[in-house]
Amino acid sequence: MTRPFILGLTGSIGMGKSAVAQMLRDLDVPVFDADAAVHRLQSAGSPLLDRIEAAFPGSTGPDGVRRQELGAHVFGDRDALARLEAIMHPAVGAERAAFLADHADAALVVFDIPLLYEKGHGEGLDAVAVVSAPLAMQRDRVLARPGMTEARFAQILALQVPDAEKRARATYVIDTGVALAETAAAVAALVAMLRARAR
Template sequence: MSRPFILGLTGSIGMGKSTVAAMFEAAGIPVFDADAEVRRLQGPGGTLVPPIEAAFPGSTGPDGVLREKLGALVFGDRDALARLEGIVHPAVGAARQAFLIEHAGEPLVVFDIPLLYEKGGADALDAVAVVSASAEAQRARVLARPGMTPEKFAHILSLQVPDAEKRARADYVIDTGTSMERTEAAVVALVAGLTGTRHAR
């Protein structure tokens, strides 16, 4: 039975992954955004709100999960984080399976997974594309974000697999340190290369 070729899309903070994901969508490729799915599941009426409230009392409200409150409860606490991931990950996995079923006839789909190499899961993909730019461009982009500090940025980087290692492990590298036009051309070329033949398993 044939199924879509599954391309994992990942990249460190500030590398332009969301922009590249949008370019895949613009090229007509279905994209499963793990972060967006988590936000939906944790939003108003989301199915994860009751179990998260049960595990972390006071971490939710009428608008769903209160991200800052929940973040404060799990920050730096490995056991609490593992408990939260035990609630969230199965739900995201189920949503991803439903997405695959919905797009079973497509030649290519993209799984947008921010912490792919950090959390594992690359084995379930057919190939991985890493979005990358220079360390200088990354730093400038991240420090321009509201509320970001050099200390916060350093801490986030310390939790992520280094960009050089991601590039080395990737099947494809999409450079966002160039013009938007050149990045988009690279995405379009990759789509053409991957959809030129149907992949069957």
């Protein structure tokens, strides 16, 4: 039995990746959301909470992970972040494998992975689509977010692989610096092409 064509979807902050992921869902493409999986695995009742609490005391409560407290433990501390990732990544990987098994009969599935290049999560992908827009547009989108500042935006950008490098490494680039309908048409064309190739 052939498996689905697996497309990785990524893009820097404010590039419109969430909008593109929704366009894909609207075209009945199964999309695995790595961020959503992390949120589920850090919520109340998750079997990972005891391990997270043991590694980072005070970082969990009755509702699951206390994001601010956990962030304070790992922000700017590579060793602490590596300890957290050692807990989270295998669990997210297991969820992704289960998702793939659930959609084994689909021609195309998408893995939405925000830090695909930053964390080296490209294994097992058949292609990668990078969502991109001009820097000025990205900046306007990000600074419109509640609580965002120029300094915080600069900090986030410094931690991400530059957009130009992502575009250079991508199999496909999805432009969100154009009208929404134009982006949607490009996404639909890409899906049609990949589904045809998979069959």
